[in-house]
Amino acid sequence: MISARAAVLRAAGQDPQLTDIELRDPVADEVLVRIEAVGICHTDISVASWFSKVPMVFGHEGTGTVVAAGPRAQDRIGARVVLTFASCGTCANCAGDRPAYCDQSTNLNMRGSRRDDTSALRLDGQPITGGFFGQSSFATYAMARSRNAVTLPEGIDPALAAPLGCSVQTGAGAVLNVLTPAADDAVVVFGAGAVGLSAVMGARIARCRTIIAVDPIAARRALATELGATHTCDPADTDVPAAVLELTGGAAAVIDTTARPEVVASAVGLLRSRGTLALLGLGAPMAELPVALIMAKGITVRGVVEGDSDPHVFIPYLADLHLRGELPLDKLVTSFPFDDFGRVWSAAKAAEVIKPVLVTSD
Template identity: 45%
Template sequence: MDITAAVARGADAPLAFETVTLEDPRADEVLVRIVATGVCHTDLVTKSVFPAELPIVLGHEGSGIVEQVGSAVTDVRPGDRVLLTYSSCGDCSRCTSGLPSYCENFVILNTSGGRADFTSPLSIDGTRVMGAFFGQSSFATHALVSRRNVVVVDRDTDLVTYAPFGCGVQTGAGAVANVMRPRPGDSVVIFGVGGVGMSALLAARALDVENVVAVDLSAERLAVAKELGASTVIDGAAEDVVAQVHAATGGGATFALDTTALNPVIATALQALAPMGTLVLVGLGEPTMDLEIGHLTGNGKAVRGCIEGSCDPQEFIPQLIAWHRAGKFPIEKVIRTYPFWEINQAVHDAESGSTIKPVLVL
């Protein structure tokens, strides 16, 4: 079938709406009409590195309505409302242990530009277009996804507000809920309160953590963080960030989250921890980092990586929805919606930081 997609043709070119041919579903695939899709930092990073000769359809925070299912899909039906998340194989030891975000085939399934067999479901005039980004490529009117990408939700679910739950929101919230697992008396400091950091803040508050510190360069974002329950907000450009965190937490935070992937910020986050504290890293950016080993061996601190919130989306996304419906996770306060046709404006606003979490509405 022919669909309309926002095609990336190089780092510096704007996304262009083009008619793209989408294959029919294979036996284990589901055809979804996209209703909304978030714009994630990973989309921006990928666009910046994909060469112009390899056009790709990005987007991996989709939501929509099922239109068709493959012959092997028995528990998803046309008309179902769904949220889309990352892809996993379901067969490796990590998937079968309940850790699909660490799937042994994660890179192939999510960032190779195609399916597990390296084919793409997308083409233009018979020429391959890189697709199946995070198993979705949801910057389009329709997406062809595997069954494991699909989280079926109730028919009254708000598909616009919940669209980003499949990546950015579960990444931040899951880092707190599934990796840190803080108790109410613990303290959490978050470096970078964009969409991921705000989601982490909301998760900490949903878990009744009262001492949550937000660090960012944007006064506007810090104001929103304060509104959402941060007990202390700190200008990341200040010379005494570590001292301010220690003062706010009584000697250092129990947990720190870095969303920036910037070496100086990571070093600051490690220093901001109390002895025996844990730093969780979720950002994509600098490939290496410098650490003072003494912070680890001398104080028992730990550094832990986390991808996609270390969660099984089939279990964690319903938990996030339950928190939201109970008034404990007001993610709508950081979302700004854009018509699909304004995707380049949404990308610009995400890059500039003027919008915390853009969501495109089709």
């Protein structure tokens, strides 16, 4: 057993609180990772608001160093890794290099481990729920598997690498892996949080001629411009459909990160014929769509999970883009001491910080 400090959710609807836990030794293909940095993602906050299998440790953008490994683990001790989503490795989607759509994705990422001796985590000597996104990295140590521990190149700051595990690969991947726009295409992004801004950067990397970011917060619109948006819109005082159509005549692609039904429904009208609406946000489960318009214009409505990424391929690519200066992750990330978890969690819930990353002192 190894002792760790972790943010534990003790009751559904409450905020996680820092406390001491223990982790068992890794088995099979598991790797024990000393966490150096971990991002707070909207998904952590959203799921923690209703999750009932408590006590539970969340966190799914961990970065750190492998300190122990099971007998079938592929990661060497001492490797610096970023932790990402879990996948089974054996279903048809995993075999087809589509692990984001793994048949076991919900079980492996969202439901957590069983609270029995198979659980990696212990609180006061008793097993607790862990394994969120195959890692539960709101802790100074986390257990993952070789499939969701991606080796990082030398020279990247762990605090900047952390959001590659989810937010950045989701937003950038939606553009670079799914939409693949041409240089003369127009792309519209609703929501300028970490995922939306990553999509903006992806569209800039793709050299799109027009990149429009829509967000009600002035500071986020300003950052979107800095990261590559050619235009921004404040939905509070702008007729967004009219502005977008005037600028583009119809966009090739619209990306929604808000999961607001009214935004999703209106986004369809911004697309040119045979355009694509990519849905990235986790939120409202239903939205009314203009079916007649979708049919008449041949529009595609496409759900995107984790940027359609094969993380062992795409995350190193993103890390290389950052090291070459083409993906300025430092513009997204604000670092905080891990011991300030409670304050930072509250700031993340209030959308006061775009991408908060907690850095351990070890």
